[in-house]
Amino acid sequence: MKRIVRISVLGGFGALLIAATPSHAQQTGQQVAVALATSQGDYVARAFHFKSGETLHELRLHYTTLGTPVRDAKGRTTNAVLILHGTGGSGRGFLTPNFAGVLFGPGQLLDSSRYFIILPDAIGHGKSSKPSDGLHAHFPQYDYDDMVAAQHELVEKGLGVDHLRLILGTSMGCMHAFVWGETYPDYVDALMPLACQAVAVAGRNRVWRKMVIDGIRNDPDWKNGDYTTEPRAGIEIAGDLLMISGSAPWQWQKNYPTRDAADKYLEDFHAEFAKTRDANDVLYAVSASKNYDPSPGLEKIKASVMWVNSADDFINPPELTMAQTEVKRLKKGRFILVPASEQTYGHGTHTHAAVWQEDLNELLEESAR
Numbered sequence: 001m002k003r004i005v006r007i008s009v010l011g012g013f014g015a016l017l018i019a020a021t022p023s024h025a026q027q028t029g030q031q032v033a034v035a036l037a038t039s040q041g042d043y044v045a046r047a048f049h050f051k052s053g054e055t056l057h058e059l060r061l062h063y064t065t066l067g068t069p070v071r072d073a074k075g076r077t078t079n080a081v082l083i084l085h086g087t088g089g090s091g092r093g094f095l096t097p098n099f100a101g102v103l104f105g106p107g108q109l110l111d112s113s114r115y116f117i118i119l120p121d122a123i124g125h126g127k128s129s130k131p132s133d134g135l136h137a138h139f140p141q142y143d144y145d146d147m148v149a150a151q152h153e154l155v156e157k158g159l160g161v162d163h164l165r166l167i168l169g170t171s172m173g174c175m176h177a178f179v180w181g182e183t184y185p186d187y188v189d190a191l192m193p194l195a196c197q198a199v200a201v202a203g204r205n206r207v208w209r210k211m212v213i214d215g216i217r218n219d220p221d222w223k224n225g226d227y228t229t230e231p232r233a234g235i236e237i238a239g240d241l242l243m244i245s246g247s248a249p250w251q252w253q254k255n256y257p258t259r260d261a262a263d264k265y266l267e268d269f270h271a272e273f274a275k276t277r278d279a280n281d282v283l284y285a286v287s288a289s290k291n292y293d294p295s296p297g298l299e300k301i302k303a304s305v306m307w308v309n310s311a312d313d314f315i316n317p318p319e320l321t322m323a324q325t326e327v328k329r330l331k332k333g334r335f336i337l338v339p340a341s342e343q344t345y346g347h348g349t350h351t352h353a354a355v356w357q358e359d360l361n362e363l364l365e366e367s368a369r
Helices: 024-035 144-158 172-183 203-217 220-225 232-245 249-255 259-276 279-291 295-300 322-329 353-367
Strands: 004-010 017-021 039-049 055-066 080-084 116-120 164-170 188-194 304-310 333-338
Touching: 039 144, 055 144, 080 144, 080 172, 116 144, 144 172, 144 279, 164 172, 164 353, 172 188, 172 279, 172 295, 188 353, 203 232, 203 279, 220 232, 220 279, 232 259, 232 279, 249 259, 295 322, 304 322, 304 353, 322 333, 333 353
Parallel strands: 080 116, 080 164, 164 188, 188 304, 304 333
Antiparallel strands: 004 017, 004 333, 039 055, 055 116
């Protein structure tokens, strides 16, 4: 398999360099992922207060874990890893050959016999509390600060973990990692944000999100969120924009090389998205990024940071150079831009661990010193 060559920009770590990473570990991914032993549970946060001023009497936070926590002589957790998913995802979405099969198996970087791995479902996602549970548009308006506060309560009070060895986040989870680093700077040793920016959501990134929001709200069948059947036009607009934002040019051209194949893919996607998504859930999840802007407080982050984007990412295209600038404000930070190739997957490169596992290895080694 061809090597992936990437360029990295360093903040507190040092200067510009070139590195190369093999990605052969995917070969045994399927076998390893099937063998993983996981546990699931729910933590209920009582009287959870949102930044909007609203309160939810019971906020359910679902999670999946692998492994067992280890504590030092003082009782401090030493091996906990928090992995945060993207918009519309769930913690169990990481249990795939391309992610878990590359990272969680015996002898791999996050071997679940050595690490306590926590995969939470964020507010509004998976099996955690969300609008479609019954409150619909009367569910509290949440943002990324609320989501991170809930994750912190789950980790600390629900699972009894008082320190994190690593937070790895993809897309929305990437942004959550920056919020974690600023809000709880002494709680975590290392951050690995994958596929995001550390500035306010603006420009094209804001525009496509606003198109999703308006597409749902302007559908007459949305009925201010109190619909009894899904607003079909609104959910289709949302699905189309989410699909394009996460698209992978190399992979799509390879997988759908003819007009008929591409049309069939779109048809199947529409059917599946409409069947499995709720308009209010999508609306809330996309809207949650509205207040995100960690840029004023990047200097607060004490953890070692390995920040990785890919050049074929529609949401974070390479011509935007904010990351190369912002990373220099981190005490111990490195930014890596992975060039587009047949081995990258657009925005979804964040869950193909073979692409960036050597970067993760460097981060774990650096943050252990």
